[in-house]
Amino acid sequence: MLVENLHEVRNRIRKACERSGRNPEDVTLIAVSKTKPVEMIRELLGEQTDFGENKPQELKDKYEVLPKELRWHMIGHLQTNKIKYIIDKACLIHSVDSLRLAQGIDKEAGKHGIIMPVLAEVNMAKEESKFGIMPEDALEFVRELSVLPNIRVKGLMTIAPFTKIPEENRIHFQNLRKLLVDIREKNIDNVDMCHLSMGMTGDYEVAVEEGATMVRVGTGIFGERDYSI
Numbered sequence: 477m478l479v480e481n482l483h484e485v486r487n488r489i490r491k492a493c494e495r496s497g498r499n500p501e502d503v504t505l506i507a508v509s510k511t512k513p514v515e516m517i518r519e520l521l522g523e524q525t526d527f528g529e530n531k532p533q534e535l536k537d538k539y540e541v542l543p544k545e546l547r548w549h550m551i552g553h554l555q556t557n558k559i560k561y562i563i564d565k566a567c568l569i570h571s572v573d574s575l576r577l578a579q580g581i582d583k584e585a586g587k588h589g590i591i592m593p594v595l596a597e598v599n600m601a602k603e604e605s606k607f608g609i610m611p612e613d614a615l616e617f618v619r620e621l622s623v624l625p626n627i628r629v630k631g632l633m634t635i636a637p638f639t640k641i642p643e644e645n646r647i648h649f650q651n652l653r654k655l656l657v658d659i660r661e662k663n664i665d666n667v668d669m670c671h672l673s674m675g676m677t678g679d680y681e682v683a684v685e686e687g688a689t690m691v692r693v694g695t696g697i698f699g700e701r702d703y704s705i
């Protein structure tokens with residue numbers, strides 16, 4: 477069943493690429509497995525390599541018991557004291573939203589002798605309830621991150637508002653893409669603005685049409701989450 481869901485999501489991504497003249501190979505599907513048991517992830521082995529988690533401890537626990545060829549994306553809000561759980565396990569941290577956090581990641585990466593790829597999280601709709609820097613501060617923020625030697629900025633991420641009407645989020649995806657292009661044109665040293673992480677179960681097709689290179693789909697693959705257990 478999960479494999480069928482996965483194929484359905486991939487099909488929809490392919491169709492969104494066709495509609496917008498894009499190559500499906502330029503879009504990475506991240507299966508968001510947060511709250512879901514390891515057995516469900518195992519059902520997708522051989523089919524899917526990129527998984528997303530929003531809690532450092534959960535990412536670490538799953539990493540440890542699953543095959544090492546899987547790629548783990550840290551997509552949730554990250555506290556500085558939790559960086560150590562994931563620094564050598566995540567392939568990309570999507571949720572860098574403060575200089576303090578970036579400095580913490582830089583320091584931990586330095587200890588491990590690695591350069592950590594990160595995305596800057598931008599709060600495109602300026603929602604009070606969401607993390608992320610304001611769009612107008614994004615350029616300056618990326619400049620600040622660019623001087624940290626052990627991280628590498630790879631692009632931008634956003635969590636669009638929850639809505640039943642995906643079209644409502646198109647403007648936010650368009651604006652994130654414009655922001656990426658604007659920052660890329662500044663040619664900041666050590667910054668490689670190539671990734672746009674945007675789109676979730678409710679709106680990933682619109683996000684792909686607007687240039688997403690990574691979509692983060694949880695419910696559409698694994699079903700509804702139950703936070704009560």
Ligand SMILES: *Cc1c(COP(=O)(O)O)cnc(C)c1O
Nearest residue numbers: 508530551676677692693694695
């Ligand atoms: C949970 C989560 C997702 C996936 O949400 P769905 O609506 O279940 O697809 C994507 N991105 C982030 C940052 C999340 O926390």
